[in-house]
Amino acid sequence: MTPAVGHDALAIAHEFTLGGEILSAAPYGSGHINDTYKVDVQSERGPRRYVLQRINHKVFLRPDELMANVERVCAHAFTKLKQAGTPDAERRTLRLIPTRHSKAWHIDPADNRWRCYHFIEGATGHDVVRSAEQAHAAAKSFGAFQALLADLPGGRLHETIPDFHHTPSRFARFQQALAKDSHGRAAASVPEIAFALARAHEVNVIVDALRDGTLPERVTHNDTKLNNVLLDDITQEGICVIDLDTVMPGSVLYDFGDLVRTSTSPAAEDETDLTKVQLQLPMFAALVKGYLESTRGFLTPKEKELLPFAGKLITFEIGLRFLTDWLEGDTYFKIKRPTHNLDRARTQFKLVESIEAQLPAMQALVARA
Numbered sequence: 001m002t003p004a005v006g007h008d009a010l011a012i013a014h015e016f017t018l019g020g021e022i023l024s025a026a027p028y029g030s031g032h033i034n035d036t037y038k039v040d041v042q043s044e045r046g047p048r049r050y051v052l053q054r055i056n057h058k059v060f061l062r063p064d065e066l067m068a069n070v071e072r073v074c075a076h077a078f079t080k081l082k083q084a085g086t087p088d089a090e091r092r093t094l095r096l097i098p099t100r101h102s103k104a105w106h107i108d109p110a111d112n113r114w115r116c117y118h119f120i121e122g123a124t125g126h127d128v129v130r131s132a133e134q135a136h137a138a139a140k141s142f143g144a145f146q147a148l149l150a151d152l153p154g155g156r157l158h159e160t161i162p163d164f165h166h167t168p169s170r171f172a173r174f175q176q177a178l179a180k181d182s183h184g185r186a187a188a189s190v191p192e193i194a195f196a197l198a199r200a201h202e203v204n205v206i207v208d209a210l211r212d213g214t215l216p217e218r219v220t221h222n223d224t225k226l227n228n229v230l231l232d233d234i235t236q237e238g239i240c241v242i243d244l245d246t247v248m249p250g251s252v253l254y255d256f257g258d259l260v261r262t263s264t265s266p267a268a269e270d271e272t273d274l275t276k277v278q279l280q281l282p283m284f285a286a287l288v289k290g291y292l293e294s295t296r297g298f299l300t301p302k303e304k305e306l307l308p309f310a311g312k313l314i315t316f317e318i319g320l321r322f323l324t325d326w327l328e329g330d331t332y333f334k335i336k337r338p339t340h341n342l343d344r345a346r347t348q349f350k351l352v353e354s355i356e357a358q359l360p361a362m363q364a365l366v367a368r369a
């Protein structure tokens, strides 16, 4: 999908109760799915910033259910932080700004759904990990997020994307894309296709264990890449988990796994110099430490044992999704260059190889933790 342009974000911003003169609305962030804008407002109390987002309704087919989830999750997290006396609770969870009609989201004439959040100031989402402190902070935050939602009232959340982390379904979709080869691209990705096909036997591990009850279903984030947690610019502490669109029932293993994918390699997700792509064991150690600090109270032995494998499985799954999107003609992830999805698939698969080579060391590290 090429980045969307042409939405009048400035006009949409006026639909929300921003309490001041709206000065500008400019594209913001590096997410692959939604259209995000930073909105600058001059209020009586000084300058204020907000985040305005158009929900990608080609990806999220039931945006109203998605927003119902987001409202519940934000309200629960904020209430619990307040009850715990957390001093800066306002900065530690996303908070929705109501529309002029007191709704949590706005529907424009073209049927797009828009929502607006307070801007989390003084914190940044990083695309590439720079230090073990950052890895530790990110894992601790996502673990704390899972702990915070363990007692979410109101029943099961909606599945905003059914089978989102059903790796065997992702594999089947890849096989269909390969069989169809609708854009004649398979010939340009022979090694990547072979890499994927050689790993078919491992895709069932987590979904099978969820189905037979060996692993518990919990409320999980499901998109825990490093840039979906904002780290304090001064202390590097994890401040706020963002991108709540895929918060739904799942396995904590996919959450931990995506931290391994995005917070252990010194290279970007789309790095084309594959010699730079590798799992750095000290970063993995920092992830394990941070994650266990928040989750020790509820994690089962089986969940703990599978943490290293989860890093490999989700890196493979996301690589598979990039490769599938490449074969299908780039209809899902935003791209900035023609081979962007193929480049991303190659990077993920290189990281899978690096994880495979270090799996025993990772397992030993978790066993000692």
Ligand code: ADP
Binding pocket: 028, 029, 030, 031, 032, 033, 034, 035, 036, 051, 094, 117, 118, 119, 120, 121, 125, 227, 228, 242, 243, 244, 245
């Ligand atoms: P996507 O689903 O497209 O990844 P995100 O919700 O992750 O969208 O938002 C995209 C980017 O916008 C984030 O990576 C982050 O940098 C920034 N962002 C999102 N929400 C906020 C917020 N409330 N305060 C500050 N920055 C934010």
Ligand code: GN1
Binding pocket: 030, 031, 032, 033, 034, 059, 222, 223, 225, 228, 243, 245, 246, 269, 318
């Ligand atoms: C997307 O929205 P964003 O950019 O945080 C994707 C994730 C992928 C990720 C890969 C809803 O995340 O599943 O892991 O790209 N989100 C959705 O970078 O598909």
Ligand code: MG
Binding pocket: 031, 032, 227, 228, 243
């Ligand atoms: Mg994001």
